[in-house]
Structure formats: C-alpha cells, structure tokens
Amino acid sequence: MTMTPEAxxxxxxxxxxSGVPSMADAADEPAPQLAPREATRAERLRETAFAWGxxxxxxxxxxxxxxxxxxxxxxxxxxxxxxxxFTLGWEEAFVAAAIATVIVALCLIFLFxxxxxxxxxxxxxxxxxxxxxxxxxxxxxxxxxxxxxxSEVVLPVGSGRGVFQVPRLQPGSEHEELFAIPTTARGVLAxxxxxxxxxxPLGLFERTNDRRQAADLFVHPKTTSxxxxxxxxxxxxxxxxxxxxxxxxxxxxxxxxxxxxxxxxHVHWKSTARTGTLMVREYxxxxxxxxxxxxxxxxxxxxxxxxxxxxxxxxxSIGLRALRDSRTLDVRTxxxxxxxxxxxxxxxxxxxxEPSKPREGGIVALAGVLATHSxxxxxxxxxxxxxxxxxxxxxxxxxxxxxxxxxxxxxxGRVDSPALRRVGDADVVTLGDLDQLPSAIRKVLA
Numbered sequence: 108m109t110m111t112p113e114a115x116x117x118x119x120x121x122x123x124x125s126g127v128p129s130m131a132d133a134a135d136e137p138a139p140q141l142a143p144r145e146a147t148r149a150e151r152l153r154e155t156a157f158a159w160g161x162x163x164x165x166x167x168x169x170x171x172x173x174x175x176x177x178x179x180x181x182x183x184x185x186x187x188x189x190x191x192x193f194t195l196g197w198e199e200a201f202v203a204a205a206i207a208t209v210i211v212a213l214c215l216i217f218l219f220x221x222x223x224x225x226x227x228x229x230x231x232x233x234x235x236x237x238x239x240x241x242x243x244x245x246x247x248x249x250x251x252x253x254x255x256x257x258s259e260v261v262l263p264v265g266s267g268r269g270v271f272q273v274p275r276l277q278p279g280s281e282h283e284e285l286f287a288i289p290t291t292a293r294g295v296l297a298x299x300x301x302x303x304x305x306x307x308p309l310g311l312f313e314r315t316n317d318r319r320q321a322a323d324l325f326v327h328p329k330t331t332s333x334x335x336x337x338x339x340x341x342x343x344x345x346x347x348x349x350x351x352x353x354x355x356x357x358x359x360x361x362x363x364x365x366x367x368x369x370x371x372x373h374v375h376w377k378s379t380a381r382t383g384t385l386m387v388r389e390y391x392x393x394x395x396x397x398x399x400x401x402x403x404x405x406x407x408x409x410x411x412x413x414x415x416x417x418x419x420x421x422x423x424s425i426g427l428r429a430l431r432d433s434r435t436l437d438v439r440t441x442x443x444x445x446x447x448x449x450x451x452x453x454x455x456x457x458x459x460x461e462p463s464k465p466r467e468g469g470i471v472a473l474a475g476v477l478a479t480h481s482x483x484x485x486x487x488x489x490x491x492x493x494x495x496x497x498x499x500x501x502x503x504x505x506x507x508x509x510x511x512x513x514x515x516x517x518x519x520g521r522v523d524s525p526a527l528r529r530v531g532d533a534d535v536v537t538l539g540d541l542d543q544l545p546s547a548i549r550k551v552l553a
Contacts, residue, residue: 173218178311181207214307218314224273225250226301228262234325234451241288241324245301249276259304264288264324265296273303288324293416295459296324327454328420331541333428336548362386397437398429399484401477404441405469406462409492410520415462417518418490420541423457425488425516437481441467471499474506486512493519493537497530504533514551516544527551 174182188204191197230243245262249255260271271284288298299321306313362378365385378386402422409415422438429436430450438447438456442463445456470491477487487507491500500515507513513533522539525547529535536547 173312173314175306175310175313177309178211178214181211181311185211210309211311214309214311217307218305218312223251224248224255224260224276224303226260226303228299228301228322230298230322230324233322234327234455235290236327237290237293237329239290241290241298243286243288243298245271245284245286246281247273247276247283248281249278252278254278256305259306260284261302261304262286262299263302264298265294290326292326293328293419293458294326295455296326298322298324325455325458328416328423328457329541330420330424330427330454331544333424333545333548336545336552337428337432361389363389396432396434396486397481397484398426398434399477399481399487400426400429400436400438401470401473401487401489402438402440402460403470403473403489403491403495404460404463405465405467405491407465408469408495409518410494414492414518414520417520417538417540418492418516419457419460421516421518421538421544422488422490423454424541424544426453429486434485437484439473439476439480441469441473469499470495471503471506474503478506478508482508484508484511486514489513489515489533491515491517493517493521500535501530504531504535507533516547525550 185204185207188200188207191200192204225248227246227248228243229246230241232241235241245260247260255276257275258273260273262269262271269286271286273282276282288296290296304313362375363386365374365387369387373388375386375388400422402418404415406415409418426436426438426447427450430447430453436447436453438445438453440460440463445453445460447453447456470489474489477484481487489503489507491503495517500517504513504515515530515533515535517535517537518539519537520539522537522543525536525538525543527534527536527547527550534551536551538544538547
C-alpha cells in the first residue's frame, strides 16, 4: 500500500496524541541523571565502627608495646580477681584485686616523663679483627630547661644489647658511658640505634624512645703476612715479562727472519743490510698481572664452620698480598663477585660473607666462571674445603685456561702440617689453619 503525503502528518499526530513518545522526542530529551544513593543507617554505623577501630587499634598497639610479659600477667590476674569478686562475692578476692589494681596504677606513673636526650654514639674504630675489642662512648645530654628523670639506655649490638643506667640529669648536664664490644666471630655488627627506656621498678611496663643513630662495625677475618712470598710471575710493564713471544710489544727479545705478515715497522734495517736477509725484531709478551681468587662458599664442601673461616682467612691473606704487589685483583665466590678495589673494601666484603645456597655450585662451577670471565689471568687461586673429592678438584683445575698458573688451597682442620701435591698443572696445598699458609707458599715457590 502506498502512503500519500496527506496520510503522514495524520499518523504523526496520531502517535503524538496517543501518548507514546516518538524517536525524535526521545532524542531531544536529556538523559536521566542517577542521584547518589543515601547511605543506610547500618552502613553509616559500620563506617564509624571501622574508623574508631583503626584509632583504637593504633593506640592499642602503642599500649601493647609498653606492657612487658610480667605486666600482662598482673593485669590478667587483676581482671580474674575482679570477676571472681563480683560473681562470687569473696572478700579475699576483692582485697587481692584492689592490691593488683593499685600496683598497676602506681607502675603506670613511671612511664610519664620526658626522655628528650641528645644522644651521641662514637665508635673509636669501626673496623676490627676477630678477637679484638671495639671501644666506644655513648654521651647523653640534657639540652632542655627541665630535669630528666633517671632512665635506662639500651644499645643494641648485633643480636645482643647493652643496658646503661642514666642518672637524673639537670638542665645542660651530660652523662657519658664507655663500652667495649668483644668480637668472637667475623661479621658486620649493627651498633645501635640507641633506645631510651622508661620503666617501673617491678618491670611491668616499659616505654621506648628510639633515638635513630646507628653505626656498622666490621669484624674482619684474621689474615697473615706473606712478605716476600709473591705468587705472581707476571707483572705490569715495569715488571717481569711473560715467557711467550709476541710480534709487537715493548720488551725486546731477539732478531729473527722475516715471515709473511710481519709488520715492516719492526724490520731491523742494520741487521738486514749486514746479513742480506730481512730481519725483524721479536718481543717478549708482557701482560698486566691479573690475580684471581676463587673462594668456594658452598656449605657442603666444608666439614665444619671452622674450615669455612680458615678458607676466608686464606683468601683474605692472599688477596691482600696481591693488592700490595699492585696486582689487579678479582675475587669471586659461589654467590658472585665481591668488591676488592682496596684492602679495606676487600676485608669489608669478606666480613659480610656467608655460606651460599647449594644450588649456586661449588669450586667446579667457580672454575668455569673464571674460564669465562678471566681467561687472561696470570694467577688463579682456588680455595675450598676438605670434603671435596679428588675428581672434582681435578675437574676444577682442568677448567682453568692453559697458561694460567693455578694454586688450589684446601682447608682441612685435621691436618697438622701443610702438604703439597700436584694435580695436573696445578699446585694443591692442604693446610689445617691460617698459620700454616706462609710455609705452604714457600713449598710452592721452592
């Protein structure tokens, strides 16, 4: 059916009159806006409870830190006694509950007071050797206009701590405490931060005012002097040359006949004119002395912790000797490379050395790392423990590139005197403690 022009307006009017909105009207009307829903009473109560819970929790943590274990026992005892008093009506329980409550209240008074000390921590030496004492001083000053009540000062040292009693300090007065830290094991000890304690005589409560000031104490491993016992044969340009010959270097060795490929700049024309044969200069190859120490930190290669400490001391002694000889020192462990630019930094790195994870490998894996990263080394020293079998040691020595002098040191606490043997081209020394290292090096150089 064909619609006439007169019928179209009638249809639109009919639609408009019928109350059904047309598409044009729907496009002209703005989209309805959703008004924010008003929170219900339960939701408002829940939000308020959460807000107050956070505030109460924050203060509860502060209070819980101040209560010591004995304090928790006394408080719990007082609560139980009050419960028994109100439920059973026992007069004895009432007296005991009142006494416990008074004790808690009196001990709380000791927490109030100012602890605004100016704290100064001074370590005379921040680097000591195992067995030495680190001496320091702790100075507390009252820079306020009021007197400060007596208190305790706690100085953490590693896993332990020292406690000092500070008397009542008048305005402008100072109190100094001297201390000595004994060192029985290698490591890096965190000295501080200093904490000022306020507590009661019964030990129910304790308030800590942390004064952020700490220092690191490096306890270096024991080392021994190796004067006159230099392992290296290669030095820098002012030292001894290599035995290998090269076509171009700085140390002249001899003359030889010209070979195709030789640089004409090295032709010795006087000898050529005299002999009638083209003669060129031949040089001794010189290399910068590159000293590599590979220290295995695999826990399975050491029989006991003492062997591990002996190995670290041996590595430290040999590394310091190389640094004094102006060698380029590269020190690697099973966990990775450690810094050894200077003697102090090298010993600091050894102080923090710990046994590595077994999956990181031992001396065999370390030898492979040396072959990859230090193929031009002059001397390589491999240090490991006594549980390493001969096959693994031979494999480790065979991984070192040809031409590198190899010395393997085995720390074995059961050995009374150093022993020397050969494994392939490597010298293998077994020693029981650090004192045997100089005599062992003499055997190697003999």
